[in-house]
Amino acid sequence: MGKRAYNFNAGPAALPLEVLERAQAEFVEFQGTGMSIMEMSHRGAVYESVHNEAQERLLKLLGNPTGYKTLFLQGGASTQFAMLPMNLLTPGKKAGYVMTGSWASKAVKEAKLIGETYIAASTESEKFTRMPSQEEINVQDDTAYLHVTSNETIEGTQFADYPDTGSVPLIADLSSDIFCRPLDIEKFGMIYAGAQKNLGPSGVTVVVAREELLTAEVKNIPTVFRYSTHLSNNSLYNTPPSFSIYMVNQTLRWIEEQGGLEGIEEKNRAKANLLYEAIDGSGGFYSGVAQADSRSLMNVTFRLGSEELEKAFAKESEQQGFVGLKGHRSVGGLRASIYNAVPRESIEALVDFMNDFMKRNG
CATH class of the missing domain: 3.40.640.10 (Type I PLP-dependent aspartate aminotransferase-like (Major domain))
Structure with a gap:
């Protein structure tokens, strides 16, 4: 495989x-x-x-x-x-x-x-x-x-x-x-x-x-x-x-x-926190869409400073093996769906890519 x-x-x-x-x-x-x-x-x-x-x-x-x-x-x-x-x-x-x-x-x-x-x-x-x-x-x-x-x-x-x-x-x-x-x-x-x-x-x-x-x-x-x-x-x-x-x-x-629903929740919150921390810690380069008290554990939506940057992010991420990060066509932006089966390693890889993209484009 x-x-x-x-x-x-x-x-x-x-x-x-x-x-x-x-x-x-x-x-x-x-x-x-x-x-x-x-x-x-x-x-x-x-x-x-x-x-x-x-x-x-x-x-x-x-x-x-x-x-x-x-x-x-x-x-x-x-x-x-x-x-x-x-x-x-x-x-x-x-x-x-x-x-x-x-x-x-x-x-x-x-x-x-x-x-x-x-x-x-x-x-x-x-x-x-x-x-x-x-x-x-x-x-x-x-x-x-x-x-x-x-x-x-x-x-x-x-x-x-x-x-x-x-x-x-x-x-x-x-x-x-x-x-x-x-x-x-x-x-x-x-x-x-x-x-x-x-x-x-x-x-x-x-x-x-x-x-x-x-x-x-x-x-x-x-x-x-x-x-x-x-x-x-x-x-x-x-x-x-x-x-x-x-x-x-x-x-x-x-x-x-995985430890039932309690075990799944623990893993999901850790994954979501990792990604939201990357967004919040970017100094405004990335901005979350949802208000903090309503943020989803499953679908992390975020924007960049321009549509051009968002298109570049989506294109480069695809080239690096990341699938499905473009936001829904009705709202644009970017979205990472991090459902139960998405492993922590995928979120860690995404955060690394986000940090690298920010260094090159910030």
Whole structure:
């Protein structure tokens, strides 16, 4: 195997090397079956054992909470933007959305097609450079649920603490920061996440929710879009993305081996601190985008003094083996996505490059 890239892609993103190597060893023949996991029936006992084990590992990492169920769905978070209000935004109710950036905006846009919505808080006036505080979030009467985007990958912001919504279910898109740190699942009615950043490859979406939110029989939407359909069929109503689920199981096993969510958080904070210290210590050559108390552990966004310098940085970094450092096309700048599987060595190499680039261009 040749030298691996310094992978800072925003998603699909880096996977743990140990997981890739295990999958490689089992790719052609899985557990003596004479088949790859991708070739076998999802109705068979061998695949179902992998499927169920992934669900069990996931809930175990959350402390095996009582009354919560896990679904493996398809369509990414974008499908959940619609599926969520289709199932839970019932007549006479409205849905509250906390507007924190690009992905929150997409979520509320879909919900507006289904029913009545309102913005419970917004930081748009500050160009989404921070997350709102508990005091800024206004939950109205007759709210079916309050939706937050835990981590905005484009802006590089993240909730340090989640709002308390009382009896109103709190629902969160955790696509870009799920399992980057311990999570008190009992604060939430539901969480969902596309796997392709911290849980595995693209193709599967994880939903963890209180069972009562998944059992409502909504008769006026297609069967495949009802949470109850997938709950009653153990996420096997239609053919699941079996290889992606297998990879999620292997990634969850790897998280366990890192010391669980506590161990992962310790590593992630050390990585993020290394990078933010390089930005803050540059004397203004680099400047962070997110306000300090809302900085993301997963997506570090920063700017240089001019677009010309940023283009030069992106070009030279690519030549040095760094992948994915250009900021999202909608905002520009630079972004290093440092998800769970990005090793500390990659951040150290990036900091060395940043310091060298600054010496030559400062």
